[in-house]
Amino acid sequence: MLKSALLTAVEATRENVVQHRRHLHRHPEPSFGETKTSAYIAAALRSIGIEFSDGWCAEHGAAGIVAKVEGLDAGTRSMALRADMDALPIQEVERPHASAVPGWMHACGHDAHTACLLGAVEALHATRDQWSGTVHCVFQPGEETLPGGASILVQEGALHTNAPTTGPRMAGGPLVDGIVGQHVYPQLDAGTVGFRSGAYMAAADELRIRIVGKGGHAALPHRTVDPIVAAAHVITALQTVVSRSCDPTQPSVLTIGKIRGGYARNVIPDEVVLDGTLRTYDMATAEQLRSAIERVAVATAQAYGAIAEVDLAIGYPPVVNAPALTESCRKRAIELIGAQHVVELPLRMTGEDFSFYQREVEGCFYRLGTGGDGPGCRSGLHTAQFDIDERALTTGTAMMAWLAATEV
Numbered sequence: 001m002l003k004s005a006l007l008t009a010v011e012a013t014r015e016n017v018v019q020h021r022r023h024l025h026r027h028p029e030p031s032f033g034e035t036k037t038s039a040y041i042a043a044a045l046r047s048i049g050i051e052f053s054d055g056w057c058a059e060h061g062a063a064g065i066v067a068k069v070e071g072l073d074a075g076t077r078s079m080a081l082r083a084d085m086d087a088l089p090i091q092e093v094e095r096p097h098a099s100a101v102p103g104w105m106h107a108c109g110h111d112a113h114t115a116c117l118l119g120a121v122e123a124l125h126a127t128r129d130q131w132s133g134t135v136h137c138v139f140q141p142g143e144e145t146l147p148g149g150a151s152i153l154v155q156e157g158a159l160h161t162n163a164p165t166t167g168p169r170m171a172g173g174p175l176v177d178g179i180v181g182q183h184v185y186p187q188l189d190a191g192t193v194g195f196r197s198g199a200y201m202a203a204a205d206e207l208r209i210r211i212v213g214k215g216g217h218a219a220l221p222h223r224t225v226d227p228i229v230a231a232a233h234v235i236t237a238l239q240t241v242v243s244r245s246c247d248p249t250q251p252s253v254l255t256i257g258k259i260r261g262g263y264a265r266n267v268i269p270d271e272v273v274l275d276g277t278l279r280t281y282d283m284a285t286a287e288q289l290r291s292a293i294e295r296v297a298v299a300t301a302q303a304y305g306a307i308a309e310v311d312l313a314i315g316y317p318p319v320v321n322a323p324a325l326t327e328s329c330r331k332r333a334i335e336l337i338g339a340q341h342v343v344e345l346p347l348r349m350t351g352e353d354f355s356f357y358q359r360e361v362e363g364c365f366y367r368l369g370t371g372g373d374g375p376g377c378r379s380g381l382h383t384a385q386f387d388i389d390e391r392a393l394t395t396g397t398a399m400m401a402w403l404a405a406t407e408v
């Protein structure tokens, strides 16, 4: 009964969700600068008649929103739903609904996440006399940029059921029972979703190694400390960090993606800078590899008389889906859209700040298939061609509403 009522409500909101997504897609905003997006969400919530708190992440220049939708017996259970809302500095290809902001584009589908969550709010509100509890809908800024909007929202207490609607915020009080988030996925057809229990996405650290030598004439190397030769050996030695210092059953990647140093073919420079990324699934492994990187870089540079300064910015933790909640979400997804539309996901080495919520409460981060035959509907995330098959918006709206309204 709840299922048919929710599906009817989702169908009624379908056009609105498409319009929300197209509007947001035309007006992308950078991480921690989502003020117009926030105002749009606030206006949509007011028109539905939903209470919300705004100004989350304000110290970072952003404007997150947490909306509360109450069903029967509002105090009995509380689930959180999350949508991120920032865009990327990418120039979108030309097409009718393309971004109207030069150089900025919703190339990670966060416009779709926000539109689906607005649709879910509307559907949950329309069926509020048919489900129990309170649903906290988190519209989160700054997913794409460190330190991640999720980490700030957690510090500000967004997962607390008694979070104040105004004034200074801080963590304290009872937490929501769990949180569910979805992310578009062009590899899966629209109408399909994917789950993975346990570790799903990697922790991503940012690495910078500065190798300092002593520059001079290329023909007089004995009077210099050549940082280029030292850097070459450091890069080669770093290849043993994963192969020799990591438990082989733990997936991990260390990539140096950028080398900068030197001016001319006949000049030995003073320094070389290496930038890279470390991806892991397990905090103990990450700790071990971070110290191995430091050890190998410093000692290898030293062998050539140079100094290595290692700077490791610790990024988002790994996305680890709580097994009980994830299995329950998978089961309920099958009830909603059928087993043939629910698939198992492979591990992914990309990162997501949803992991900060998962450190506080049980969380399930699943994938919403957005693939289709239209132009760009199979293109990868973070590309100028990326687009979604809009039929996925209905599935995304229904899934979020259904997972919030039904019991774990």
Ligand SMILES: [Zn+2]
Binding pocket: 108, 144, 381, 382
């Ligand atoms: Zn992204």
Ligand SMILES: [Zn+2]
Binding pocket: 108, 109, 110, 143, 183
């Ligand atoms: Zn994303």
